Amino acid sequence: MSVGQLITVTVNGEEKSAEVEPRLLLVHFLREKLRLTGTHIGCDTTHCGACTVLVDGTPVKSCTMLAVQADGQQVTTVEGLMTGGALHPIQAAFKEEHGLQCGFCTPGMMLTSVALLKENQDPTDDDIRWALSGNICRCTGYMNIVKAVKTAAVQMKAAAAVPAETAAVRS
C-alpha cells in the first residue's frame, strides 16, 4: 500500500478530511470512504457520465479525477441536491416528466443539468441535448430527460422571481 496523503474536501457543504492513496479516484473516495453511493460508475473511461459530480460548480466525471486533485475544493453529489427536506427542482422534474427508468444515470444527469441551468436559465432543446451529450442513458431515449430539464428551468425561474426568504430552492 502506498503512503497516504491527507486531503480535505468540502462535500455537500461538509468538510471531510482523510488520508488517501494518491492514486485513489475521486469516485472511489466518495463511494468507499464517504459512503456516498449515489454517484455511480458506468464505464471507467469518462464516456458515460454516471459518475458526474460538481467540483466548484463544474460537472466533472469523478472516475477520471484523483481524490487528491479535489483537495481544498467544493464537491456536490446527488446527496447534496436537496435543501432541508425539499427536493431540488431538477429532482422533482425528473420524476414529474418520467426522466428516469433504472435510475443509474440519473444522479449524473441531474448534476450536469444543474450546472447547465446555472449558466443558462432558459435552455433550448439543443442546448440541453448538447450539455447532456457526455451523459449516457440506456433506458429513456433522452426525450423525457430534455423535458425534465425544461420543466426544472421553468420552476427555477418562477422560484427566483419570489423574494429570497420564501424561495424553496437555493440559488
Added chain:
Amino acid sequence: MAVETPLKGNIGDSIKRKEDDRFIRGKGNYLDDVNLPGMLHMAINRSPFAHARIKSINTAAAQAVPGVVAVVTGELLAQHKLAWMPTLSGDTQAVLATDKVRFQGQEVACVIANDPYVARDAAALIEVDYDVLQAVVNPQQALKPGAPLIRDEKEGQKDNHIYHWEAGDKAKTDEAFSKADRVVKLDTFYPRCHPSPLETCGIVADVNPATGHATLWMTSQAPHAHRTLFAIVAGLPEQNIRIISPDIGGGFGNKVPIYPGYVVATAASLLIGKPVKWVEDRSENLISTGFARDYYMSGELALRNDGRMLGLRVKMLSDNGAFYADAQPTKFRAGLFHIVTGSYDLPAAHVETDGAYTNKAPGGVAYRCSFRVTEASYLIERLVESAALEMKMDPTEIRLKNFIQPEQFPYMSATGFEYDSGNYPKAMQVALDKLGYKELRKEQAEKRKKGELMGIGVASFTEVVGAGPGKHYDIAGLRMFDSAELRVHPTGKAILKLGVKSQGQGHETTFAQIVTEELGIPAADIEVQEGDTDNTPYGLGTYASRSTPVGGAATAMVSRKLRDKAKIIAAHLLEASAADIEFDHGKFFVRGSPSKSKTIQDVAFAAYTNLPDGLEAGLEGVTYYDPPNMTYPFGTYLVVVDIDRGTGQVKVRRMVAVDDCGVRINPMVVEGQIHGGLTEGFGIAFMELITFDEEGNCIGSNFTDYLLPTSWETPKFEMGETVTPSPHHPIGAKGVGESATVGSPAAYVNAVIDAVGHLGIRNIDMPVTSDKVWAALNEKGAAE
C-alpha cells in the same frame, strides 16, 4: 389554482413512479452499493489471446502482494468440480480456464484481496504461459473442414458445429417457390452488439461458515432460476441459498446468464468464510458477458407479379462464441427466430438455422428482445423492402397487400405460432397519417430530381413475447410460468410479491396498478417487492417482455382470487348471500343496492376481525400463472432520413412510432419504454458494433470503440398508438419493453436504402456508418 383529483392508479392512469423517490435522491441500492463488514474484493485475470493452450500459471508474485488473501485458479476449482458450469442452453462453459483459453477476455484466475485496488494489482501479476493457437473468428471459418477444433474437451465434438434446427414446412415452401413469378433474395448480417446496461454485472457473495447459508446479492434478471442453477452447479442445498437482486441499473438481457465471476466469488466466500465482492469494469462487461445477434441471414421471398407473397425461405448461421450460452428454451435452438414470417400472411415458410463455435465471447443473449425475435423482424422487414424496390412498389402498398387481416386472428403462422390478435393495416394508417407520408413522398421525388438523397423507411413488425406456455417453453428445464403473491393487511394496505424482477421498467408502480384495477386499493397503498428469493414466490424473471404478459397476468389472477374471498366476507358484513354481491372500483354491494356498500378496506379489516363461521382468516393468496399462449405486440415505424452525398452522413429527420401493445397499464411508462427501445434500435442501426480482428482481438471493448447513442445524435420521436387487446391475457396487455428495439432497426436501415435504392444499392449492413454509406454511393458513382 385548480385542485386536481389525485389519480388512484387504475389501469390507464399515468401515475408517477414510486421507485423514483429513491433514485432521484441517490438512494437506490445497486449491487456495488452493497458493503458488508469484513468484505473482500475479487479481480479477474483474463486471457489476452483468443485461442491458446495454457502451459502453466504462476501465482507466486500475486500471492506475495500484501493484502492478498487468496488466488483462485481453474485447477483449484477443478478440485471442487467447479472448473466448468452448465450454460442456460445446455452446453458447458469454463468458469476458470484449465486447459485452453477460447476467447480474448476469458476468465483465467482470480485474486481475492482486502482492497479492490490491491486485487487488481495482484491480478496483473499472475503469470500465465500460453501456447497461442490459431483463432477462429467467424462461423464460416469455423465450419470449414480442417478448422481448429475449439471445443476439443467435449466428448464426441469433432467440429465447431453446435446445432442444426428447422421450422416450417420445406416441401410446401419448395412448391410455393416453384410457382412464384419471381424470387427476391437478401443476404444480410446482423452484427454482434452488446446490451451494455449502464451498470455492469456483479455479485456480493456471503457464505456463512457457521450455517452454510449463502446470501448472494447479484445483478440478476432471473433470481429464482439462478438460485436453482446455483444449487445444481455448486451442490449447495437450495434452501440455504438466498439470491437478492437489488436495484438493477439496466439489464436488456445482459443480466440473464450466470457468469464465471459469480461462481468464483461464491466459491471464494465459501472457502474463505468472508463476503466477497466482484464488480466488472466496462471492458470486462463488453468483452466477456452476453453479447447479442451475430447472425448471418439469407432470406428468399417467393412472390406473384402483383406483389402477393407466396413463400419464405430462410437460412441462418449464428456465431455463438466459444460456449453455447444463449438462454434459449430447450426445444428452440434459435429462440423464436421462426417468427420471421412477421406481419404477413405467408402460406408457406421454411427456416433452417445452424450454430457454430468461434473464438469469441459466449452469449447470444437477446438485447432487449424476445429470444432472437429482433433478428427475425429485421430480416423480414428488410426483405420486404428489397421486394418493394425490385418490383417498383411502394413499401406500404406491398405490406398492405400481404398483412394478416384483422379477421384472420387467431392466426396460425406457417412456422407454428398462433398470433393472438392484431390490426396491422390500422396501425400502419395511423403512422402514415401522423407522418404525412404522401407529402413526404412528393418531397422525396422533388429532391431526387435535384440529386438530393432523402429516404422514408417503413417497418411493420410483429413480435412474440410473454413465454410460456410452460409446456413448450422453459429455461434449463424450468417451465416459463410466473407468479404473484398478494397480502392485504388489516388496514387495507397491501404487499405484492413477484417472481419477475424490474431493471428499470417501473414494476413497483405498474404492477400495483393492476391490483388497483382489480381490487380498488389505491396504488399508493400497495408495496411491490421483487428480487429476493427468500421473500417472493418462484418465477422465471424479467426478460423477453414477459413481466406483464406472465407476471402481470398472475397479479390480476391473484387479485381476483382475493376478490372472490372478499365477496364472501362482504356478504357476511352486508348480511347477504355471496352470490348476490357485486364489486365495482373497490366497493362491494348487494346487486341492485349500490348505495349500501362495503369498501375493500372494510372487508380487509373484517378478514382479520369479523369473519363468517368456517372461513379462514386473512386476505392473502398466491397464483402461479402459466399463459395459454404468448402475446403478439406489433406496430408500424416510419423514419425519414436525409443523406449527405459528400460524407455519407445519415441524418434522421423524423421517426414516427405507432405501437400496439394491447391494453396500456400506465401510458407514461409504456411511452418511456418505447423511447428507450427506439434509441437502442437507433444505436444498433447506426453506431453499435463489436467486431474482431483475425487474431480474435475484440474491437469494441470500451465506450470509445463501442458507440452508444447520446442525447445529441438521438432523434426525437413522434408517438402514436392503437389498442388491440390480447384476448387471452386477463387484462388484455401484451408487453412492450422490447417492441421498439425489435421493430426500429429495420425502419432506420430501410430509410437509408429507400434514399439510395434507385442508385442500385440494395443493402448496407448495420451499423450504417457514414463511411459505409459513402463507399456504397461511391461504388455507384453517386458520391460527392
